[in-house]
Amino acid sequence: MKKIAVMGYGTVGQGVVEVVLKNKDLISERIGEEIQIKYVLDLREFPGDPAEHMIVHDFDTILNDEEIEVVVETIGGTNAAYQFVKSCLLAGKSVATSNKALVAEYGAELLQLAKDKNVNFLFEASVGGGIPIIRPLNTSLTGDHIDEISGILNGTTNYMMTKMFYEGADYNEVLKKAQDKGFAELNPEADVEGHDACRKIAILSSVITNKTVDFNDIYCEGITGITTEDMKYAKEMEMTIKLLAISKNDETGLEAMVAPFLIDENHPLYNVNGVFNSVFVHGNALGDGMFYGSGAGKLPTASAVVGDVVDALRNKGKTIMPVWDVNKLALKKHEDTKRKFFLRIKGDGKAKEADVLAMFPGGKIQSLSGANDEFGVITDVMSEGMCAEKIAALGTDFIHMIRVEESL
Amino acid sequence: MKKIAVMGYGTVGQGVVEVVLKNKDLISERIGEEIQIKYVLDLREFPGDPAEHMIVHDFDTILNDEEIEVVVETIGGTNAAYQFVKSCLLAGKSVATSNKALVAEYGAELLQLAKDKNVNFLFEASVGGGIPIIRPLNTSLTGDHIDEISGILNGTTNYMMTKMFYEGADYNEVLKKAQDKGFAELNPEADVEGHDACRKIAILSSVITNKTVDFNDIYCEGITGITTEDMKYAKEMEMTIKLLAISKNDETGLEAMVAPFLIDENHPLYNVNGVFNSVFVHGNALGDGMFYGSGAGKLPTASAVVGDVVDALRNKGKTIMPVWDVNKLALKKHEDTKRKFFLRIKGDGKAKEADVLAMFPGGKIQSLSGANDEFGVITDVMSEGMCAEKIAALGTDFIHMIRVEESL
Structure with missing residues (x-):
């Protein structure tokens, strides 16, 4: 029996519990042993919930239980999440997280810690929700020099850009619609100002270089300045406007940015609409590749977290992620x-x-x-x-x- | 120093040598040790070629050299390829192949043999060229029940369908153009009759079920019957025609087929044009996902083979692919x-x-x-x-x- 714990029972945490319970037989078969969620850490109680009897309120219960091999972190933020993840790794437990803020801020440190302790710190779900991208970069495209990775990494803003383009709606109108549908938060700043996409492209840039790419160094412009007139021009030029996160890596260095871009119909990201995300990759052998899927949402994100849990359990005693140089990579100006x-x-x-x-x-x-x-x-x-x-x-x-x- | 051998110095074999030589430093860093191609097996000589001094003509040279840990099979077919691959696995060497005929015919046996010998038999390049799909299915989407996998798996026929749709050209005209451009062979039967796509969807069906899916059991219809009138109807209905390979897996069983299909503009595969391939995946947690890229070609295919070589070297002593039940899975009628x-x-x-x-x-x-x-x-x-x-x-x-x- 393989026992795991989930920290934080919000949307993604609930998704992880749901997927593990629903697909338990399949997952157990793939691990080669039965999987069990022993604890779910949350301050609240959840009477009547499938996790009701797994709920614990004290992190030390998880930390001190030697049966727990893998801990899922779905708390979010960089306070408790950072402290707990660090403690788990130090205690020899692998961690799977969906927390992009944590990875963007402390990725290098936590990867090194995992390596020192011979465990795994995995974060497939931190970029592109359910889209497998970090693991393919680390395990499939290993014969390639990846010279470009770019994408639509934020579903909220892509939904808004799509609506503005196809329906001629204006920015405030689509923002309100996105909020009504639950695609945008009441304080939409992290999405619309590009900060979310910026953390994600920083993570992907680190993955392709194995160096620390600081999101603070990346030029970041959101979609708040995009108007209906801009979209009209785009239409007349047979183009569209997308919030792109771009990272290009050649002999002269790495260039990364987040901004709205005009792209034409032949661009592989032109047809990525609505809340979908897509990551475009160019390798010197692969040529063009693209990964497409749900960039957020309870179950798609949980799918990626559970994939990491399985990988951590299958690779017990072996660190599968390369570490990132803690020294910041200097980006092109x-x-x-x-x-x-x-x-x-x-x-x-x-x-x-x-x-x-x-x-x-x-x-x-x-x-x-x-x-x-x-x-x-x-x-x-x-x-x-x-x-x-x-x-x-x-x-x-x-x-x-x-x-x-x-x-x- | 990690030493490998390449068997068969045709297009893909040459691509593998090119990628390993070009990206040697990167690849060595990812393996943690320098990689070297010690032998290239071919009956011919290649004076002046980068592989000139690696060429050997006797398979036993590779088989009996204990330094060789991983062997690449790019011979093709199921005669010598099968005998050599089997011998390599029996001798405790891992094998990476791009040979879909070999995998479709002998996959279950060779996977079992690899497991018995504690080595790896990997074949990412056998489906979708450079597109990472087999490894993501086995290592990323492990929390999901995959209920559908379908795609455009043959670049030649997709090029032809694209030309017929956008240019109104007729079948014979586009076939000739495809042959002139080197996208189609002089005997195009394997492509246009759907046999190539059929072997690939059989492999993907085996990957999602871990059972042997026999391509002979899969209904297979090619594109030879598609006319300019069919395409005109498609246009008037705002649809297009694509040769799809489809595998659907629910409680009632697995249904697989290859045939031309009408799809509308909202279908994720509608915009996959030219020689590109794309694999669409639906998982019960993931939702929709799609992988897109060059489905064939020297370097993209080599990219996938070299990715497998790296994975085999990193996982020495550990079989990473699940075995397939040798008993054939009975498909839905x-x-x-x-x-x-x-x-x-x-x-x-x-x-x-x-x-x-x-x-x-x-x-x-x-x-x-x-x-x-x-x-x-x-x-x-x-x-x-x-x-x-x-x-x-x-x-x-x-x-x-x-x-x-x-x-x-």
């Missing part, structure tokens, strides 16, 4: 990274065309049907720093800028 | 499986509407612009057996039938 930009400018496009093309050589003017008082330009490739300078030079004529991610 | 069908019928749709709807209650008539002498009907859900009976009853009025796979 944001202002030096290069791409095309789409700028909206006040005035008559026809009259100003020559001036604007002189400012943006190789640029392409884009009008907006029904609007005479503004136009757009898609620039040639230039650095972020150069673009910022040109925006400053435009002064009050400048309306809005959205980056362009070209198809491969 | 083809004639009992149920779905909607699209039938093309001779005559005037308006005049015959009442008769046809009486024959197919709940059906939907579909006209074809510009054609007065034929029409189509999408039936309600019925069994394959029932549909065959109705087709027989239609006699010479019947033109063609294509199955419909509904969106989820």
Whole structure:
């Protein structure tokens, strides 16, 4: 009998208990021994719940029980979660977590601790919900140099962008709808400002480099500035706007960012709609690969956590995740990274065309049907720093800028 | 130093050597020791080739060298490949193969042999080229009951279907183009008749059930009957036609088949175009997931093989693949499986509407612009057996039938 404990009986914790109870026979067969959830740690009581008799209120019950081999952390945050996870690893118990904040902040330390204690610290569920991505990167794509990993890593904002694109709804309207449907929180800042996606791309960047990538170093811009006019331009250009998290890794270093991007119909992420997430990977042997699925939600996230539990139980006595260098990886300077930009400018496009093309050589003017008082330009490739300078030079004529991610 | 051998220096074998040489440092770091290709078995000589000095002509050189821990099999077929792989496993060497024919025919036996000898028999590259799918099923989705796995598993036919759909080209025209581009072989039977996809879905069905699924038991229909008119109907119905390999696994048993299917724009596989492959997975916790990438080609396939080599070296002394029950799994009878069908019928749709709807209650008539002498009907859900009976009853009025796979 393999005994595990779950810490935190919120949505994901409840999902983990549900999946383990529902698929117990299958899971036990895959482990080679019966699995049992011995404890569920929560401050509350859950009378009538399937976990009613597993509930304990004292972390030490779990910590001091030598029968517990794997502990699931679904508390969230970096306070109690960090203390408890650290204690579990120190006590020789493996940990599976869905907590991206914990991994983004303490990943290197906890991976090293797990290695020192010959146990596992696994976090498949911290990125992309149920989508298997961290384990495939560590165990399948091991013959490849991964030079790009990018994706739609936040379901809330992707739902909002999809609604704005297909239904012409405005930002506040779709935010309200997302909140009504439970896709967005009452305080949506972590999602709409891109912080959630930023922690996830930091984790993925660490996974492909085995170095600590600090999310604080990653340029992060949310979707709060995206308007119905932006979406109209996108439509006229046969493009759409997505909040992308991008990490590119070549000889000159690693470049990572989170921002809304214009992408065209040929881009592999164009058709990822609604609350779905998708991770695009490019390897020097693999070529293009993409992983797609439910990026959040009780059961998909629980699916990933339980997959980690099974892996930890199957690999008892053997650390399967590489450690990350605790020294922070210095990212490329944001202002030096290069791409095309789409700028909206006040005035008559026809009259100003020559001036604007002189400012943006190789640029392409884009009008907006029904609007005479503004136009757009898609620039040639230039650095972020150069673009910022040109925006400053435009002064009050400048309306809005959205980056362009070209198809491969 | 970890030493490996490659058997068969054709396209994939050359890809494996190329990837190992190109990414040697990375791969060595991931294994924790330097990797070296000691032998490449081929009957030919390769003067001037990077493998020139690794070439050996005698299999025994590899078999009897105790330094060789992992052997790559990229010979193909089930003759020499089978004998050599068996001998390697018996000698305590792990094997990584890209050979779907070998796995489909001898998977259960070779997995058992690997387990008995405490080594590994790995075959990620046998399905979906570079797409990681077998390992994620065995190591990530271990908390899920996988109730469906289906996909576009053959790049040649998907390229042809894509061309026929978007360019209105006819079957022979696109086949010739595919052959000119090297996407189809001069004898294209294995691809266009669905045999290749059939072996792959048999392997995936075995992976999700851990039972032997015999490809000979799987209903298999190729794309040779698909015409430009079929594609025109598809367009008018806002659908497309794809060669799908489908495996559905519920309490009543496993149903597997390969055939062209009509799918609509909401189906996750609708946008998988050209030579790309995609595998769709549904788990009872995961929900929908999809894996997408290059389904064939030298380097993508090599990427999967090298991933297996790394996994075998990292897991020395431990068999990581579950064995498959050698007793064949009895599939659901083809004639009992149920779905909607699209039938093309001779005559005037308006005049015959009442008769046809009486024959197919709940059906939907579909006209074809510009054609007065034929029409189509999408039936309600019925069994394959029932549909065959109705087709027989239609006699010479019947033109063609294509199955419909509904969106989820």
